[in-house]
Amino acid sequence: MGRLLRYVVVRALLIIPTILILYTLIFIILRVIPGNPILSALGTHYVPPEILKEKMHRLGLDKPLYVQYFDYLWRVLHGDFGESMVIEGRSITHDLAYRIPATIELTVWGFTVSVLLGILTGTIAAVKRGSRIDYAMRVYGIVAYTLFIPWLGSLLILLFSVYLGWLPSGGRLDPSIDLDRITGIYTLDSLITGNIYAFVNALKHLVLPSITLGIVLSGAYTRLVRSNLSDILQADFIRAYRSRGLPENKVLLYALRNAMIPIVTYMGLQLAILLGGAVLTETTYSWPGLGSYLFEKIQYRDYSAIQGTIVVFAFIVGVVSLIVDIIYALVDPRIRY
Amino acid sequence: MASKRRGVGKGALVAAIVIILIIVVGAVYMMQGQKKAEKVVVIGVTDKITDLDPANAYDFFTWEVLSNVMAGLVKYDPDTGKIVGDLATNWEVQEGGKVWIFHLRKDAKFADGTPCKAQDVVRSVKRVMKIQGDPSWLVTDFVDDVQAVDDYTVKFILKTPASYFLALVATPPYYPVHPNYPDDKIASDATWGGCGPYMIKEWVRDEKLVLVPNPHYYGEKPKNDKVVITFYSSANALKNALESGQVDVAWRTLNPEDIKDLKSKPNFKVIEVPGLYIRYVVIKTDAPPTDNVLVRRALAAAVDRNEIAQTVFKGTVEPLYSMVPKGLWSHIDAFKKYGDGNIDLAKQLLQQAGYSEDNKLHIELWYTPTHYGDTEAQLAAILKEQWERTGMITVDVKSSEWSQYVDQLRSGQMMVSLLGWYPDYLDPDDYLTPFLASSANGWTGTGYSNPKVDQLLKQAQTLTDQNERAQIYKQVQEILADDVPYIPLIQGKLYVVTSENVESLKISPLMFLLYDTIQVKG
Secondary structure, three states: OHHHHHHHHHHHHOHHHHHHHHHHHHHHHHHHOOOOHHHHHHOOOOOOHHHHHHHHHHOOOOOOHHHHHHHHHHHHHOOOOOEOOOOOOOEHHHHHHHHHHHHHHHHHHHHHHHHHHHHHHHHHHHHOOOOHHHHHHHHHHHHHHHOOHHHHHHHHHHHHHHHOOOOOOOOOOOOOOOOOOOOOOHHHHHHHOOOHHHHHHHHHHHHHHHHHHHHHHHHHHHHHHHHHHHHHHOOHHHHHHHHOOOOHHHHHHHHHHHHHHHHHHHHHHHHHHHHHHHHHHHHHOOOOOHHHHHHHHHHHOOHHHHHHHHHHHHHHHHHHHHHHHHHHHHHOOOOOO | OHHHHHHHHHHHHHHHHHHHHHHHHHHHHHHHHHOOOOOEEEEEEOOOOOOOOOOOOOOHHHHHHHHHHOOOOEEEOOOOOOEEEOOEEEEEEEHHHOEEEEEEOOOOEOOOOOEOOHHHHHHHHHHHHHHOOHHHHHHHOOEEEEEEEEOOEEEEEEOOOOOOHHHHHOOHHHOOOOOOOOOOOOOOOOOOOOOOOEEEEEEEOOOEEEEEEOOOOOOOOOOOOEEEEEEOOOHHHHHHHHHOOOOOEEOOOOOHHHHHHHHOOOOEEEEEEEEEEEEEEEEOOOOOOOOOHHHHHHHHHHOOHHHHHHHHOOOOEEEOOOOOOOOOOOOOOHHHHHOOOOHHHHHHHHHHOOOOOOOOEEEEEEEOOOOOOOOHHHHHHHHHHHHHOOOOEEEEEEEOOHHHHHHHHHOOOOOEEEEEEOOOOOOOHHHHHHHHOHHHHHHHOOOOOOHHHHHHHHHHHHOOOHHHHHHHHHHHHHHHHHHOOEEEEEEEEEEEEEEOOEEEEEEOOOOOEEEEEEEEOO
């Protein structure tokens, strides 16, 4: 147990340099690209030079770069992501805290859709191995993996929102609906407050974004499930089950359970890709999460907001990977730590 | 046998529970849905709100929102376009335009019932002067002091007489704000508002703004119960939302192609509004080759505005021949003397400047790809084509992102560049002084300076007679067309697209949507 604890501590400590490297990279990139956040927000409006100078001073943009670097780092270490460069007095910590639940809600649903779709298509392909259906599923796997989220999203919006009018084209909830915010995860909040109308509406808004994200991420699962399940279906113990006359659906269930071990590991690894996909999905569906926040702030060159979002993304990925590693270390006896 | 019966019983029970659950949930859903019978107007925009504080807000859309939740001393009448009293019932001008005294109405109140008095106006204006936010110059450049003579009388003492002071007073930095706004700090997300027709019920930055009528508003009651503004990341997303019925009014800004497409669909209404928004070319006048006025004139002659309006903007804009837009008093078509796509004249001017088909003029044309929408690259491409038609010009098209672009502009790094302008206040001065006065170089980077123009603009500022001012502005526009530090290109029309159930809607002369006039059927 002592060794496991040491492993966990070392692994947790490794998150710090990861975040630090990312923060440093993003800090440098933002400063290397020419352009100034204050001028960017002002655009062509006339503002006397002395006011601009005073604003630069107030936001610390006139300080040497290394001072700006450590100033922000010091703040982040204290859990303060600073103040927006574009919106006076706006706390980035507040913004991030507000946006995180939307991204969690989308990623959880998108992830669920991707796993279900992946298992379904992969299983069909493995069971019907060598047939036309197998071929079709394999093509699905490759095509889904290579689809571009904004393209697929626009297509689904055109079909289901614009032409058929079945589902909303974006947002999280109809603007006319009042919902008390508790967790910020609308499907949960609506259930907690007993607001069924809002729950159904939130679900409707989730359908297209989660399907878009789900389809794109499911391609990898399709291929993984197919290859693992195909191997297992030919394993000795499966042959033994069959020879004892076990019904085929039960055999398949046992096989699938065994095929899931490497897939679960892959789920943990998918997180970074999932968050990346969420950025694109959120911008396509006007979903007010961390991804669309990052996208908007990049346009305004809002240094503190961009840095803060990247640090939070890095932290989430780091922590989830750590959890996956720990679970894996506990579960799989082959892992040495 | 017995176990089978038990199995059937269990199945029936589960089915019964599921059916009951569906019925209950369905009933609750229907009941909760029926409660939403209030008249809600959903407005979709791609613009953003910067600061809900008039001391720092300095963009078109935020000013629109502020003008709906706050009230000024004066406002523009949407029907006549003239400035009329709002919080002020009447006013007097003394000392040749140096002192302005406003008499306030006594029934104005903030949304929480607090009376709105002269002291609130004074505190709010002084607050703008103290905070020194982005639009503060609209106050500090003109106002020396502001005083409350009594509870309902406000006195402004100006630095120098400003003939268009009423137009300035109609802008948000002069709006009285609720006493909760701190005196020395910007409150970017403040929802206390002012004493306008609406109050802010909910504000989620970049997601939605919910407005409900101010119960203490002195004017006519709004024609709706609630206005929800939803923010979209792209024109495409906004159009989808309109077509799928999520928004009732699609406002700023849809793409020209989208407007054309929506015009052809019977279930949408496309309302066209003459806009005071202008697009123009900025030319650096203090470095070769564009320091030669003949070169600048040649560029102006070769531009074909009609082609730009039709090809790039699909007829959603109008050609513009002055920096002062058509429809605003004193406008003259100063640039018409060069003609449109006048290649012969352009060639002649270029020859005089020493250029030929063997010795071509090299122009660097800059544009920014996203800030002005998807049409910008096309606009740059067509200008290149038009100038190159002379056979004596080669154009190198370059682009940079908005934040870098404005930096380059201010520091005068671009030879020829594309820009746009929305008015701060409705007066020809706002289309001339910020561009042509020598002080304008702080942001335009043209290097243009003409003492005669400086003197004329200063003179027009102090005159109170509109006819006299108009004469001076016409003279300035003629000098502009001679010196060509800018080439006016087009004047935007504004488009509001609504679903067919939107019955009435008005836009103020400042091009702000008046939310209280929007009525949705059913």
